[in-house]
Amino acid sequence: MKIALQLTSLNKRYDSHQAVNSLSLEVPEGYLYALLGPNGAGKTTTLRMVAGLLKPDSGDAAIFGQSITRSPSAAKKLLAYLPDEPLLYSKLRPMEYLDFVAGLWGIPAVKAESYAQELLQKLNLWDVRGDFSETFSRGMKQKLSLAGAFIHQPKLIILDEPLTGLDAAAARLVKNMLTDYVQEGNTVILTTHIMEIAERMAQRIGILNHGQLIAEGSLDELRTQSGELGGTLETVFLDLTQDKDIA
């Protein structure tokens, strides 16, 4: 099995604060991986380093074997990154936005155009395709941003809090899209504070605290590590992170 993402001794420090501390991690291809952690644990910093938005102080991240520091262009071709704040242009219409994103990833116009239409219909944005994204609600913006991630059909999608601001129907739609995408053999890594999402969707879960990976595995493996056999992910998570805090 191929490794979709490999982090090797990744470090990042902001002044005196060690945001990510010697983080090593492997995510196999075809998995939905949930990265959990309390606020300030280093999740977003890790994802931003993986996406090439932040330069690690040391260590490396490889996407399907392509180093984000040594061959960024090749690595980024395989990757889509969705931060919690949608990356949109206020005065562009959805199709214009998708046209631009597809162009950035070098997707042929004909292929991108038909897929863009399909995505907008699937995400219930087709009827508002004539509007500027500045007029959209938070949920609509999030969905358009997601369409931007899917338009270039990356092999790995990393999402930071992807369900923030979505209503129940939209959240289910996005969850289904991500699950389907993984079933097609692609890889999804997401961060979330909603334990039920990680519990239901993720095949593997990593728990970060103080920039370090304190536990990793399937839910059952995490239960064993925490000694909370039969416990929910929430109890396992709290047990692991609070223990670490006290220690």
Add this chain to the structure above:
Amino acid sequence: MMKVGTLPWLLRHDLLLWWRGFNRKNTTLIVISFGLLLASLFFLLWLALDNIRSALSQTTIPSEAVAIAVLLWVIGFFLAFTQAMGHSLVALFERGDLDLLVSSPIESEIIFASRLLGVALKVFLSSCWLIVPISLLAILGGIPQLLGLYPFSIGLSLIAASLAILLTLGLVNLLGAKRARIFAQILTTLLSVLLFLAFQLPSLTRGNIQIINWQYLQAWFEPENPLSFIWFPVKALFFDPLAVLLTLLISSAIAWLTIQLLHRSFMAGTQQSVTQKHQRLSSKEQTSFTTSFNRLVLNKEWRLIWRNPYLISNVFMQLLFLIPAVIVVLQGNTSRAVAGLPAFAIVSSVGIGGSLAMSLTRICVSGEEASDLLKSSPANSAKLRSLKLLAAFIPVWLLFSPLFIILIVKGENWLIPLIIFLAATTCAAILRLWNSHPISLTDMFNRRNNQDNVLLTMMEVLLLLMWGWLGFTLLHGNNILVLIQLGVIGLIIAIAYGRSRQLGTSLGF
């Protein structure tokens, strides 16, 4: 302790937020500049003190004093109104705390009154940096009449705040919250430009136009004139007791009336800004995907500028500020042999074209809304930046192309102005790129959020001046001076490049 939920309590909250909104980064620089300004002001006033004292001791106010007072009132009102418009926009649309206040049990009248008085107080406090030293000096110099500046300024601030809020809310009713905001922003800039151009008028016309007959105005001031009472706001400046009373009473009455009449529509207007469904554009419009990456990036940049009337209006209104400078330079050259179309082409294309190229580069580069998207994409950053620069150049080059076509058709020297224009706009945009920091499009023309490096900004201006001077020297044909000027231009570019490398870039792409 102030009672919570009262007007003074809300006013204090409003002023606190305003005070904290100031950029404290360059506090030392601001304090030093302010100190130097005050010292110069004190010195000038001290020199003028004897004249002012003798003028104000006379029974009738001399025409010079009338002229100054009328000018002060007109300028003061323009400045106060422009400022009040800006503060109204922040208070009504930008700060985003109205929902919280409206959902609280505080009466709408009190909320609205706190916003209006807040705007008036901010305008008044901003004028205090000038009024306080003048009044201190007036007391020391035995001219207590000048204490009239306080009621004069309070009256102006209250009237300007009332009118600004009235206009802003009127625009909301007419155009809707979103368009009203853009319109008000444009109006604010336009007022500043008009004021600036009005100041420049005497120098532009070389004193050929006398706009106001001061002797005639003085006659209106004399007590025998039955209509002299209408000058009470200006008379208040000289601490005329009746005028002071009338100024304070009438301005307070205007503010009170505005509050009484508008507090309900204020609620409706602010709610509209939150709840109004935006007007739909035609959903049938087809977007054909672009095959060329270069065209894709250029289209995206131009669409974003073209669809933002606030940006366009600000860019072009910035250019209006340069018109007087261009005219003055050309007037200075009418006696020289090089005067004429080529000289005009150089001055206007370097001055206006260079500034336009810098403004557009600032919008395309600093105003990038999704820099993380660009950085996380495999697209080449250097190519993206070059395309963004091209997106800034092309409209400027197109705008000025008729000028060069005229030069060619008329058989004038076109090659030198064209080379200078292309070089100046290119250099100006590149230097702007080196001095770029991410900034939101709404803050693009807000100087308070300016993070530009002072040295690099100076180099930008110096470079444009040097290119303009080089153009004139080339028209004269002085080869040695041309070589020296090219050397200086090279040195400026080298210094700017070195400084930009030293500072690094905070752009995401």
